[in-house]
Amino acid sequence: MSNQSSVEILTEWDIVAARQLGRNVAKELGFGTVDQARITTAISELARNIYLYAGQGRIEIQQLSENGIKGILIIAADQGPGIPDIRKVMEDGFSTSGGLGAGLPGVKRLMDEFKIDTIPGEGTDIRATKWLR
Amino acid sequence: MSNQSSVEILTEWDIVAARQLGRNVAKELGFGTVDQARITTAISELARNIYLYAGQGRIEIQQLSENGIKGILIIAADQGPGIPDIRKVMEDGFSTSGGLGAGLPGVKRLMDEFKIDTIPGEGTDIRATKWLR
């Protein structure tokens, strides 16, 4: 079972819209204040990556339910330049040391599951899930 | 010019007394809430080290004034076993990874100046200063 909705990311305002959508869904699913804030931060980070590096793309929020456990899935998809060196962007301190934000390792930490597919020149698809405990 | 007072450390209650003394002096000197808390934490850490590793010792608090700049000096002195490997205790993560507290690197970070003298079998003398800016 899944229930979805999405936001096109073109301007910085769309980042806020994606955050709002994610927070609403997280709240509705029953996540607590801290988890709502974490999910929202993860969305913010992914949307910001699209805005900054791909120019445009889409954030999709799905409600999940597996074996009676509810969860939220964030999909961030773009047709941007892709990530040439995944090992590097997933390294601690690569993006955060300058205080540039959580970066992809941050998103991975904020959520329970994290998967990244990227093809240089074709785009990037990131999926991150958090389960309600 | 200096103005001093001290607390003998024998029981855990004395740690609290040393903290209180330090906080009072820090407040009196004009340190803000955050710096008061930091100075107190440094004292707490040093007093706790005495309590845990030397059994007994003394925390001395001095008010400093150099070239019109005021400061606070903490002296932690004991006749305990001394520190066999200073390099090790000053290493990050050595004492803190288990959440055991700030450790000596923490005290060093909380204060502006830090000096340690230790002779195995004879005892340890630690001096830490913070200046009022």
Added chain:
Amino acid sequence: MVHKIENQYKEILNQYMQRQSEQNLYVGQNFSRQLISENISPEEVISVHKAAMQEIYKDLPDVVWHSFDFLIEMMINYGLALQERQSLLQRQEEIRVEMDLAANVQETLLKTSLPVLEGLDIGLLSIPAKKMNGDYIYFISDADGHAGIAVADVIGKGLPAALCMSMVKFGMDSLNNSPATPKEVLGVINRVVEKSIDDSMFVSMFYGRYDADNGTLTYGSAGHEPAILYRAKTAEFSELYAKGLLLGVSPAAVYEEHTVQLEQNDMVVMMTDGVTEGRTDEGFIEREVLFQLIEEKKDEPAQAIVQHVYDELERMQNAQLHDDFTLVIYKKVSM
């Protein structure tokens, strides 16, 4: 500067208190990044927050202000942990620089030169999984038309493996310009490794020696991944297996050697287990996959084949090498 931060914080907080909108939170969180990058500790954030609240809502009961004081005290240790992170990041960067330099030294130390022999086309690629390569290739060539090659893999990775490799290299140096056979080479290096190395450190090695006079390859193996022979005439693959213990296990180890006759366009594919034990989402890479990749480019120069195999295997593994990858092809071509 602190004053500027206090004012900005008050402004952002004030906006949020009026509307509690997502927009306000977004602005707040971006601001928190800036605070982290300026090394503002969490206890300072609470203190700034308290001061801002006192200005905006001066009439709140005292318990509110006390509650913030308590939070400040609770955050001091968190602030220290964050400072520790800064120094750990710095330390990590220093180690990275040292590793890079060491990898450079290793490269210079271990360099070997490709033999140039008429009628033999050599392709070669060696990619480390981490900074330091624990695989090693060494060529021994002489003026009599021999092209000897050692392909070695230290059991273990990183630094210790790199140090071990330098030992193998100097062992091989001592053999240079001597017309040693695989059996002899493996025997000598086995004694070097056995004598000097920790009990837990072993090396696998394939040694092949091509004789340009008659187009034969003589080979031996010390517990190493078998080489593959490709017969151009029948388009068939077979393994070049030779019995032998890992180097360093026993000083008395004896090594076999065998000889094969190479014909026009035949290939000998030598490798380390990093090539065959690459893992994909579906499990290990099958030998047949390797055969197929080689066959796809069989008519190209040896270097192009080697590069093709690497590119495709890397793609299948999502660019994550689990082990050092070394692949060498000897291709017999027309003189």
Added chain:
Amino acid sequence: MVHKIENQYKEILNQYMQRQSEQNLYVGQNFSRQLISENISPEEVISVHKAAMQEIYKDLPDVVWHSFDFLIEMMINYGLALQERQSLLQRQEEIRVEMDLAANVQETLLKTSLPVLEGLDIGLLSIPAKKMNGDYIYFISDADGHAGIAVADVIGKGLPAALCMSMVKFGMDSLNNSPATPKEVLGVINRVVEKSIDDSMFVSMFYGRYDADNGTLTYGSAGHEPAILYRAKTAEFSELYAKGLLLGVSPAAVYEEHTVQLEQNDMVVMMTDGVTEGRTDEGFIEREVLFQLIEEKKDEPAQAIVQHVYDELERMQNAQLHDDFTLVIYKKVSM
């Protein structure tokens, strides 16, 4: 468990709110350590704090609760930075393990055996400043009563220096059992280093060769710290200087050699610059200090003298070695 933490927090906060005593803050701060060790993030602390306040003071105005929500949002990035610290600590531990293993391998790789010669008492100590030793001692002895010793120092420390050392060692191995003179030894190793090493990597080396037949020491130096000669008869110290470029600078470098006649109880003290360039609060350690330390123990075995010098110099430097420390004494004793 989270429930237990919430209750404990509420209890501690409640106590503090009633009395605001130092005792309460001490308890609170100890509790905050426990929270850190259980990986409770700062945003969770704020959330627990808010919940506790809501239970104790349910009638506070909404702005108080909104203000905590804002703080939670501000703390998320702080929480992430803290988690990063955890993984950095883990990574640091992994590197430590790898370094220890590498230091072990290096030790095995570089091991050399002390010559046993009637009439010659040898004392030796080599202490690295970091994990890996960039100083190196190598003995070459033969059956004809010669005790050759190389004392080397790589310019540079840590990993790259360690790799470089293994090269020197294998260069020396190739000379083993040959009756080479200092001039020849330095010439050979100079060419090995020059050929194989990065342009920025140099090695200084002292080579001394003691001849038991006639009690002479022949020595040469490649830009190395001069050795010291102690004359037992006059209780005087002098330097054994020899001209020569650092190894690796030029393939054409030529090395001098000189010979001194040793008498009963005379000593030759060889070292690296880590011995003489130790720094105390008052500046560099003077050579006279070294002379004095040696003289204090001049009648004891060479090993006791070496140990005494190290202990005292270490004490003067507050146990902080700035460079690798290597000290060797050859003492002529009665047969």
